[in-house]
Amino acid sequence: MEDIRILAIESSCDETAAAVVLNGRKALSNVISSQIALHTQYGGVVPELASRMHIEAIDHVIRAALAEADCTFDDIDAIAVTNGPGLVGALLVGVAEAKAIAFALGKPLLGINHIEGHVSANFLEHPDLEPPFLALIVSGGHTNLARVKDYGEFEIIARTRDDAAGEAFDKVARAIGLGYPGGPKIEKAARCGDPTAYPVPRGKVDDNAYDFSFSGMKSAVLNLLNHAEMTGESVRQEDMAASFQAAVVDVLCDRAVRAVKEFGEKKLVLAGGVAANGALRDGLAKALKKVRAELIVPSPVFCTDNAAMIGAATYYHYVKGERSDLSLNAVPGLEL
Amino acid sequence: MKIIGIESSSLVASAAVWEDGKLLAEYTVDHKKTHSQTLLPMLEEICRMTECEMKTVDAVAVSAGPGSFTGLRIGAATAKGLGLALDIPLIAVPTLDATAWGLFGVKDLICPIMDAKRGQVYTGIYRFDEEDRLSILKASCAMDFGELAEQLKALGGRVYFLGDGVPVFREKAKEVLGENARFAPAGQDRQRAANVAALGALLLAEGKTVTSADFAPEYYRESQAERVRRERESKAVVHD
Numbered sequence: 001m002e003d004i005r006i007l008a009i010e011s012s013c014d015e016t017a018a019a020v021v022l023n024g025r026k027a028l029s030n031v032i033s034s035q036i037a038l039h040t041q042y043g044g045v046v047p048e049l050a051s052r053m054h055i056e057a058i059d060h061v062i063r064a065a066l067a068e069a070d071c072t073f074d075d076i077d078a079i080a081v082t083n084g085p086g087l088v089g090a091l092l093v094g095v096a097e098a099k100a101i102a103f104a105l106g107k108p109l110l111g112i113n114h115i116e117g118h119v120s121a122n123f124l125e126h127p128d129l130e131p132p133f134l135a136l137i138v139s140g141g142h143t144n145l146a147r148v149k150d151y152g153e154f155e156i157i158a159r160t161r162d163d164a165a166g167e168a169f170d171k172v173a174r175a176i177g178l179g180y181p182g183g184p185k186i187e188k189a190a191r192c193g194d195p196t197a198y199p200v201p202r203g204k205v206d207d208n209a210y211d212f213s214f215s216g217m218k219s220a221v222l223n224l225l226n227h228a229e230m231t232g233e234s235v236r237q238e239d240m241a242a243s244f245q246a247a248v249v250d251v252l253c254d255r256a257v258r259a260v261k262e263f264g265e266k267k268l269v270l271a272g273g274v275a276a277n278g279a280l281r282d283g284l285a286k287a288l289k290k291v292r293a294e295l296i297v298p299s300p301v302f303c304t305d306n307a308a309m310i311g312a313a314t315y316y317h318y319v320k321g322e323r324s325d326l327s328l329n330a331v332p333g334l335e336l
Numbered sequence: 337m338k339i340i341g342i343e344s345s346s347l348v349a350s351a352a353v354w355e356d357g358k359l360l361a362e363y364t365v366d367h368k369k370t371h372s373q374t375l376l377p378m379l380e381e382i383c384r385m386t387e388c389e390m391k392t393v394d395a396v397a398v399s400a401g402p403g404s405f406t407g408l409r410i411g412a413a414t415a416k417g418l419g420l421a422l423d424i425p426l427i428a429v430p431t432l433d434a435t436a437w438g439l440f441g442v443k444d445l446i447c448p449i450m451d452a453k454r455g456q457v458y459t460g461i462y463r464f465d466e467e468d469r470l471s472i473l474k475a476s477c478a479m480d481f482g483e484l485a486e487q488l489k490a491l492g493g494r495v496y497f498l499g500d501g502v503p504v505f506r507e508k509a510k511e512v513l514g515e516n517a518r519f520a521p522a523g524q525d526r527q528r529a530a531n532v533a534a535l536g537a538l539l540l541a542e543g544k545t546v547t548s549a550d551f552a553p554e555y556y557r558e559s560q561a562e563r564v565r566r567e568r569e570s571k572a573v574v575h576d
Binding site for chain 2: 041042046048049051052054055056058059060062063073089092093094095096097098099100101103104105106325326327328329330
């Protein structure tokens with residue numbers, strides 16, 4: 001079969017990214033322009049500023065992705081773009097850019113789901129990985145456990161009822177004075193902390209054995225902080241970070257193990273920004289080993305928002321003949 | 337010389353194909369703000385009807401601001417994508433200059449106003465001189481409409497208002513300027529890609545182009561987060 005090169009564009013949140021992916025499996029380039037330094041000044045992502053940064057960066061990033069892949073537009077078979085979920089203003093930049101490029105060159109256009117992209121990041125480093133498998137998607141905006149029945153075919157088993165796991169990380173990091181971005185900062189602090197120092201509840205949802213609730217954990221931390229402030233006790237930042245992180249990891253491991261047992265899948269793929277968290281990777285690897293299932297994780301560069309993962313996801317839609325038309329829109333709440 | 341014009345700074349979405357002083361096609365829609373869905377299909381349609389092959393296009397003229405932040409970015413990303421893919425330059429056409437161009441030849445004051453919310457308008461003051469050159473009496477800015485009306489009154493004479501700020505500020509304009517407040521008729525009263533392309537052609541002749549990679553819209557207003565932060569920091573300085 002002939003080689004397919006997809007130029008993928010991603011701008012759903014605070015990274016402007018472009019990549020060229022070969023046959024859905026090999027990232028020929030993966031360029032990411034991060035806005036973290038800007039948003040850190042505001043303690044979190046400011047949507048309007050993110051959109052402004054995307055516009056400034058996008059052509060430079062696409063050019064760099066083509067150059068790094070040693071390609072020109074002539075070598076590209078299709079243009080792919082994240083069209084949701086994400087921040088609407090941020091998504092629109094990538095979507096309008098991709099549509100214009102596809103139109104100018106007369107090449108096929110495909111709008112791709114960001115979450116499917118995260119899961120597909122695993123195809124880039126695991127050439128033998130094929131559905132079916134389980135996928136645990138943990139990021140700043142999403143926490144889902146899904147059965148991936150075939151390429152692009154997802155059945156959601158669990159979702160969060162309130163905050164996404166990454167969102168809870170950010171909020172707790174802010175509350176204990178670590179700041180943005182919360183995930184890496186909590187992980188670092190937790191390394192020197194005692195995970196049993198503070199009681200953080202393992203949030204459960206009464207009517208569904210799988211769904212997540214992370215706002216209770218966040219509230220427990222806030223309550224502990226308030227209580228300490230009132231009684232004049234000092235709070236050890238490292239211990240609080242470790243206790244909170246351990247609770248999140250416990251809950252995610254519990255659901256993963258339960259799903260492996262119930263559905264008899266032998267592989268679980270971890271995806272999303274929080275997949276870069278070492279404690280989560282270690283915890284899941286251990287828990288899954290006990291039930292003889294394999295944990296598959298992407299390298300950190302493919303955990304963060306990137307375009308190579310979008311290119312990987314696109315390939316399977318492309319070969320099925322799926323195309324988007326030029327009225328493709330950004331859909332902030334796009335479902336899997 | 338073939339130029340694509342793109343205008344999506346306000347409620348109007350508009351695309352045009354201009355060639356050697358001739359407007360081959362223009363598609364303008366002022367109905368619901370769905371630019372992200374409609375703009376590219378509109379451009380595709382007029383290119384198809386005029387048998388305009390994209391590889392024959394020399395430049396993309398884009399309405400560069402001020403205006404709706406999101407609207408400007410949809411136009412900007414569209415222009416940048418075309419420029420990048422076709423390896424052609426962009427022409428950043430100031431939105432209000434192009435709007436004023438819609439009243440070509442008018443010797444009275446021309447004042448495009450775009451509703452910028454919070455009682456403000458994005459505006460500028462223009463007049464066509466005796467040689468029919470567009471002269472800029474007040475450059476693009478965001479300001480309170482009341483203050484603008486007083487400035488126009490001080491300048492004296494008739495003022496033609498146009499733009500989507502007119503329905504919002506018509507009565508106020510009449511209050512301050514009386515009979516001198518005039519309003520452009522439909523067809524000449526809103527942003528149009530034909531004007532962006534026509535003015536873009538003049539700028540192109542002067543060599544005023546920008547690469548697609550370096551183009552970004554001019555917002556003429558900082559984001560709310562930046563404003564809040566600046567206000568907080570300036571207060572902090574006072575208290576120190």
